[in-house]
Amino acid sequence: MDGAGNAIETPSGKWSGDENFPVGSWLLSAKLRPHVAAFYGLARTTDDIADNPDLEPEDKLLRLDGFLAELLGEGSGDPAFATATRARVSMAACGVTTRHLADLIDAFKQDATRGRYSDWYDLIGYCNRSAAPVGRFLLDLHGEDSAHWIASDALCNSLQVLNHLQDCKDDYLALDRVYLPGDRLVAHGATVGDLAADRSSPGVRRTIDDALDGTENLMLRARTLPGRLRSRRLAMESAVIVRLADRLLVLLRSGDPVAGRVALRKADFALCGVRGIWAGLTE
Numbered sequence: 001m002d003g004a005g006n007a008i009e010t011p012s013g014k015w016s017g018d019e020n021f022p023v024g025s026w027l028l029s030a031k032l033r034p035h036v037a038a039f040y041g042l043a044r045t046t047d048d049i050a051d052n053p054d055l056e057p058e059d060k061l062l063r064l065d066g067f068l069a070e071l072l073g074e075g076s077g078d079p080a081f082a083t084a085t086r087a088r089v090s091m092a093a094c095g096v097t098t099r100h101l102a103d104l105i106d107a108f109k110q111d112a113t114r115g116r117y118s119d120w121y122d123l124i125g126y127c128n129r130s131a132a133p134v135g136r137f138l139l140d141l142h143g144e145d146s147a148h149w150i151a152s153d154a155l156c157n158s159l160q161v162l163n164h165l166q167d168c169k170d171d172y173l174a175l176d177r178v179y180l181p182g183d184r185l186v187a188h189g190a191t192v193g194d195l196a197a198d199r200s201s202p203g204v205r206r207t208i209d210d211a212l213d214g215t216e217n218l219m220l221r222a223r224t225l226p227g228r229l230r231s232r233r234l235a236m237e238s239a240v241i242v243r244l245a246d247r248l249l250v251l252l253r254s255g256d257p258v259a260g261r262v263a264l265r266k267a268d269f270a271l272c273g274v275r276g277i278w279a280g281l282t283e
Contacts, residue, residue, distance in 0.1 A: 008063055008080040010055065012048045027237045032141055038090035039137055042067065043104050045083045050108035053174050060112035068105045071098050096140045100133035115177040116192075120214050123181055124157055131160035142231040155222035155242065158215045162248050165208055169195050169258050184210045199259040212252055219245060 028036060049055065049063050069075040070084035091098050107130035117123040135152035164171065164179035171177040172195040185191065190203025200208065226239035248264055255262035
C-alpha cells in the first residue's frame with residue numbers, strides 16, 4: 001500500500017448529501033456539525049474501502065485495521081490514516097465514545113469477507129453494527145438518554161434494510177453480496193442468481209416483501225423516537241428521516257428493485273422534510 005499510486009483511501013465520491021437519509025443536515029446545530037462531519041468522514045472512508053470491488057479481502061482488512069488502530073489511539077500516527085485521527089480528536093472534544101465508529105469498522109470488515117446472511121436475525125445482527133451506531137452517536141452527541149437507543153436502532157436498521165433492498169441487484173453483481181435472508185429465499189424457491197435477472201422472480205419478490213414486513217415492524221418502534229427527544233433539532237431531523245423511510249417502504253412495495261432502482265424523488269424529500277420538521281416541532 002505504499003506509493004502515491006496505491007493510496008490507503010479509495011474514495012467513491014459519495015458524501016452525506018448523496019445518501020437517502022441525511023446524517024448531518026442543516027437541521028442540526030452548527031456547533032455540532034463539525035463532529036458529525038468527522039464521524040461521517042471516517043465512516044464513509046472505511047465503507048468505501050469495504051465496497052471497493054478492485055481490492056482483495058486481505059487488502060481491505062489491512063486498511064480497515066489501520067484506520068481502527070488510529071481511531072483507538074493505537075496506531076503509529078501515519079498520515080495515511082489522518083481521517084481516523086481527526087475522528088478520534090473530534091470524539092474526544094465532544095465527549096462521545098469511539099466505540100460507535102469502531103463498531104462500524106467492524107461491520108465493514110465483515111463486509112470484506114462475508115456476503116450471505118442466513119436469516120432475518122442474522123441480518124439485523126449485522127445492521128446493529130453497520131447502521132445502529134450512527135443513531136447512537138447522534139443521540140450521545142446531543143446528550144440524549146441511552147434509553148432511546150432502542151428506538152434509534154430500529155430506525156437505523158430499517159434504513160439499512162431499505163438501502164440493501166434498493167441495491168440488491170448491484171450488491172450481488174458488483175460485490176457478490178446478498179443481504180436478503182437466505183432462509184426466506186429457500187422457502188420461496190428462489191436463489192441468489194435470480195438477482196441477475198431483468199426483473200424479480202416470484203420467489204425474490206416474496207423474499208423482498210418478507211424483508212419489508214420485518215422493516216414495518218421495526219418502524220413501529222422507530223416512529224416513537226422523535227417525540228422522545230429533548231433536542232428539537234434532532235427531533236426534527238429524526239422525524240424527517242422517519243417519513244423518508246415510510247415513503248421508501250411504500251415505493252419498494254410497488255416497485256421492483258431488480259428491474260431498476262427504486263428511489264426517492266425530489267418531491268418526496270421536500271414533502272417529507274416539511275412534514276417531518278412540523279412533527280419535530282409539535283410532537
